[in-house]
Each structure stands twice: as C-alpha cells, then as structure tokens.
Amino acid sequence: MAPDAMRTAAQSLSDARPVSYWLDDPGRPRALPALTGDEHCDLLVVGGGYSGLWTALLAKERDPGRDVVLIEGDEVGWAASGRNGGFCAASLTHGLANGLERWPEEIGTLEKLGARNLDAIEETVARYGIDCEFERTGEIDVATEPHHLDELREWHEELHRRGITGVDFLDRDAVRAEVDSPTFLGGLWDRRGVAMLHPAKLAWGLKRVCLDLGVRMYEHTRGLDLVRSGAGMAVRTPYGRVFAGRVALGTNVFPSLVKRVRSYTVPVYDYALMTEPLTPEQCASIGWKGRQGLGDSANQFHYFRMSADNRILWGGYDAVYPYGGRLSADLDQRPETFLKLAGQFFACFPQLSGVRFSHAWGGAIDTCSRFTAFFGTAHRGRVAYAAGYTGLGVGSTRFGAEVMLDLLAGEETERTRLEMVRSKPMPFPPEPFAWAGIEITKRSLAHADGNGGRRNLWLRTMDRLGLGFDS
Structure with missing residues (x-):
C-alpha cells in the first residue's frame, strides 16, 4: 500500500x-441468570448461538410438551452468531460448486432442502415477529x-x-x-438464494421465542463435561448439573464435550x-x-x-x-x-x-476440511452434535438443528439419509502439521490470486484429496 x-x-x-x-x-437484552443447583429435563441444548437456539425452538415446535433446557457459557449470540456478516444463504454445502464436487448424486436433494430451509427461516421470522431486518x-x-x-x-x-x-x-x-x-x-447474481439480516437481532429474537415457548435458559453457564447418568446424560456446570434424557451440542468453534469430535x-x-x-x-x-x-x-x-x-x-x-x-x-x-x-x-x-x-x-x-457442517451421535444415540459450518452457518444451522433432532429421535428422514449427514470430513492432523498445512495452503491461495488463478501442485493435490481451506 x-x-x-x-x-x-x-x-x-x-x-x-x-x-x-x-x-x-442499546437494545441488547439483559443476560439471564446462571444455573445454580441441579436441573432435570427431556432435552438439554448446549450453546446459545444459532445452532442451539434453532434446536431448542424446533424441539418445542415438534413437541410443545417436551421439557427443554438451554445453557450458554457467555451470553446468547455473543460469538460467531453476533459477529458475522449477516449473509443468510440457502446453500447447505458452502456453495453449489462445493456440493457438486462432494455429493454429485444427491446435490438435487441438498439444493431442494436448502431452499426449503431458507424459506422456513423467512416464515419463522415473520410468524414470530422477529425484527432482524x-x-x-x-x-x-x-x-x-x-x-x-x-x-x-x-x-x-x-x-x-x-x-x-x-x-x-x-x-x-x-x-x-x-x-x-x-x-x-x-x-453472477443469485436473486433468491441469499437474504441479508441483522445477525445479533436474529439471535436475540430466537432467544425471545424460545423463552415464550417454555424453554428454560441459563446464560453464563458453561458445560464442563458430559457423562452417562442412568438412562440419560448429565452435564456438569460451574454451579450445578443438568440431567437430561437427550443432549444436543451446538458449541461449534468451542471444544466439543464429545472429545473425539475435536480433531474435525x-x-x-x-x-x-x-x-x-x-x-x-x-x-x-x-x-x-x-x-x-x-x-x-x-x-x-x-x-x-x-x-x-x-x-x-x-x-x-x-x-x-x-x-x-x-x-x-x-x-x-x-x-x-x-x-x-x-x-x-x-x-x-x-x-x-x-x-x-x-x-x-x-x-x-x-x-472443517470439507467446508460444510458434519453431524453425528455419541453415547448410543443420547447425544447429537453438528459443527464445521465454515462461515456459512447463519442459514444452515437451522438445517443442522433439524438433523440433530432427527438423530436424537432415532428417525430415518430425508435429511438423515443424506451421504453429507452420514459421512465425516477428514480430521486435521496434530501440531505442528496442522499449522504448517494451513499456512502452506493460505500462501498457495494468495499466490494463485496473483497468478491468474493458476493453482500450484499443493492446491491441486488438496483438490484431489477433497481438502482445502477457505476464508
């Protein structure tokens, strides 16, 4: 410069x-009190970003009688859900090109589900009067x-x-x-596949709707560990525990309570x-x-x-x-x-x-290494997780919430039959190999930008392996 x-x-x-x-x-809602003591519920949602909020809301819509508790380590929407650009995309695969490359046989279904998901977000915002611009x-x-x-x-x-x-x-x-x-x-103008919104107001609006539907919510309540407890699960927090029949993890960038997921x-x-x-x-x-x-x-x-x-x-x-x-x-x-x-x-x-x-x-x-969310269960189906949204979670976290609820119910649905849902990305290697690989990839991408888009041997190898790195 x-x-x-x-x-x-x-x-x-x-x-x-x-x-x-x-x-x-100035309209930011006041944080709710932390959990002190023990709680019991049918479903515990860990994480108060979009992933957890959509899971809690949809769980109550599916079954209004279900007892749902949500815990958040800081305040609802304080992390990525309140810091992103507010691009709410229909794509579930970080763009059609990435989806075509990875799941060509089911891309039609993925596109249909993505469009349906964005329509559902728009309908939910209107139905509940969420003022998120x-x-x-x-x-x-x-x-x-x-x-x-x-x-x-x-x-x-x-x-x-x-x-x-x-x-x-x-x-x-x-x-x-x-x-x-x-x-x-x-x-190229995609006229209907993306909406603009105020990301923090979406999170705060979802919080308000969850509370109105009867979700019990505790902020400044971090989940410290996850263990079996009888026929269900227990999550320890700084000042208490939550005993739940099922647990949905929406912690995303923060270390998962299912440790084997962390390397992904x-x-x-x-x-x-x-x-x-x-x-x-x-x-x-x-x-x-x-x-x-x-x-x-x-x-x-x-x-x-x-x-x-x-x-x-x-x-x-x-x-x-x-x-x-x-x-x-x-x-x-x-x-x-x-x-x-x-x-x-x-x-x-x-x-x-x-x-x-x-x-x-x-x-x-x-x-994650494939740029799209991945999903899974642990503890014999009592725990479900979704993570790896790679910057495109404003819209696709709602789809991820649907997947987690399907998995916890043990249901085979159009969503759970997807290869995208049944497969995992390649995990990242331990240090120093992760840092070295990411730095080489970043420098190679910068070089390609200054060299007419021509990709070097490293990037071509990453392409063949189905790996990459995206800002």
Whole structure:
C-alpha cells in the first residue's frame, strides 16, 4: 500500500470501536441468570448461538410438551452468531460448486432442502415477529480480475446446462449499474438464494421465542463435561448439573464435550469493518439500491453489504489460524488486518474517500476440511452434535438443528439419509502439521490470486484429496 493510501486507511480507523457493530446495540437484552443447583429435563441444548437456539425452538415446535433446557457459557449470540456478516444463504454445502464436487448424486436433494430451509427461516421470522431486518435481496459474486470473469461466465453456462435458474450473469456495465465500483468487471447474481439480516437481532429474537415457548435458559453457564447418568446424560456446570434424557451440542468453534469430535474442526479468525452511516450523496455515488450482498471471486475474498441504516460492512480476506487452535479474546482485534481491509475498501470504492469506520472486530469460525457442517451421535444415540459450518452457518444451522433432532429421535428422514449427514470430513492432523498445512495452503491461495488463478501442485493435490481451506 502506498504511504498516502496507508495514511488515509489509518485515519479512517481512528474512531473505530473494538466491538461488533451488531452487538453494540442499546437494545441488547439483559443476560439471564446462571444455573445454580441441579436441573432435570427431556432435552438439554448446549450453546446459545444459532445452532442451539434453532434446536431448542424446533424441539418445542415438534413437541410443545417436551421439557427443554438451554445453557450458554457467555451470553446468547455473543460469538460467531453476533459477529458475522449477516449473509443468510440457502446453500447447505458452502456453495453449489462445493456440493457438486462432494455429493454429485444427491446435490438435487441438498439444493431442494436448502431452499426449503431458507424459506422456513423467512416464515419463522415473520410468524414470530422477529425484527432482524430480513431482506431477501440475493447476493452478487463479482469479478475483479479477468480470470474471475471467465470463471463466472463458465459457471453460469454450467448452471444453464443443469437447468438451474434464478442466477443472472452481469457484464461490466450491468454489475456497475447495481453497485458502482471501478474494480468490478462482471458478476453472477443469485436473486433468491441469499437474504441479508441483522445477525445479533436474529439471535436475540430466537432467544425471545424460545423463552415464550417454555424453554428454560441459563446464560453464563458453561458445560464442563458430559457423562452417562442412568438412562440419560448429565452435564456438569460451574454451579450445578443438568440431567437430561437427550443432549444436543451446538458449541461449534468451542471444544466439543464429545472429545473425539475435536480433531474435525480448527478455529479461523475472520475480521470485519463497519462504516459510519453514508450520506444520501455517498449512497448515490455507489448506487446499490438493490441492497444485495456482495462477495468478490478471489480465493482470499471480501464479503460486503449494506446495513439497514446505510452503513457498509466490509470483511474477509485475512483468515488467521492460531497455532494449536488457541482461542483467545486477544485475537478478536488485529490492527494489521483492519489497516489492510480499510485500504482495500477505498480501492474498491474510491468515491467514498473520507468515510470513516465506526466499528472494527473479529472472531473465530469453526472450519472443517470439507467446508460444510458434519453431524453425528455419541453415547448410543443420547447425544447429537453438528459443527464445521465454515462461515456459512447463519442459514444452515437451522438445517443442522433439524438433523440433530432427527438423530436424537432415532428417525430415518430425508435429511438423515443424506451421504453429507452420514459421512465425516477428514480430521486435521496434530501440531505442528496442522499449522504448517494451513499456512502452506493460505500462501498457495494468495499466490494463485496473483497468478491468474493458476493453482500450484499443493492446491491441486488438496483438490484431489477433497481438502482445502477457505476464508
């Protein structure tokens, strides 16, 4: 970055609050008391992010008489569910291309279930009056390099051959008529497969609905261990225990209470900026009247969108894996990444020179080697888990909740018959091999971005093995 550009980027960050914009809200609900003593229930849900909240809500909808308890180690929605970009996608497979590569025989079913899942989220938000700024605007994948444009055009042709509709190819003029950036060369607009929302308000709304349905909820109550207890299970917490017939684990990036699951995920830290509200003149300079989500087509990609109050969220690019999978609040702030992101923002939107960022934050995502969630049971079917959403959990966690409830019920359903549900990703190796492999992959992806998209031997080998790494 040139010195003048670096100075401009640094100045834009001078007032940025080191907290997620979504969570920095005076309407944030007060935390509920921690569990003290013992509880008994039919179903215990561990984790108060989207995964756990959807599980508790759907469990009560399936059986209103079921006694459900949810425990959360901090506050509902405080982690990835309150720090993401608010892209709620229909895809259950981290995009159609990834699904086609891994499960070509069942991709039609996966796409159908994903579309049904997004429709159900929209219906639930409306039925329960969850004010999470839900907008079914779709998402545009934009090309910023000539080889991106070729790849998008080829992919659009492939979609047409497969009879998949609702995705439009946009040339340079068409994409810039939607959102005006001199870096945009074209794009693919998925018009119905993605919704934009306020992620923290979704979590808080789900919390309110769960409580209204009779779920007993305890915050600041961490699950410490999981053991058999008679015909059911028991989870120990700092000040008590919960005895339950069945347990659903929605802990995602945090170490699973089923220890054998831990090697399947690693934490990756993702970072984002939020601008101050744009003026009407600034909004006019970029267009963006359709309010679509956007993502560029590089391996190290950015995701960006407009908030309800006309701010721009700008995130992605850097994906930081801490050696040993260490989770630490210290890693939520990374000034070198914020500086890089700010410089890239002004390169994308030079007409917004002078805009300042109000918030800068980061957080950990649970990543698995196939980029999609995986599922399973433990303790003879008394415990179910879902993890590995790899940054696309805003929508697919609801599907994961359905899977966990099916597994706990011992039911064979259209969901549990899926190879995606019955199979596991390849686990990550122990250190130092995990760190070395991830770093080599990241550097190879960055090299490919600067080399016309050409993938080196390492990446081609990872492709053949069905492995990878994605920011």
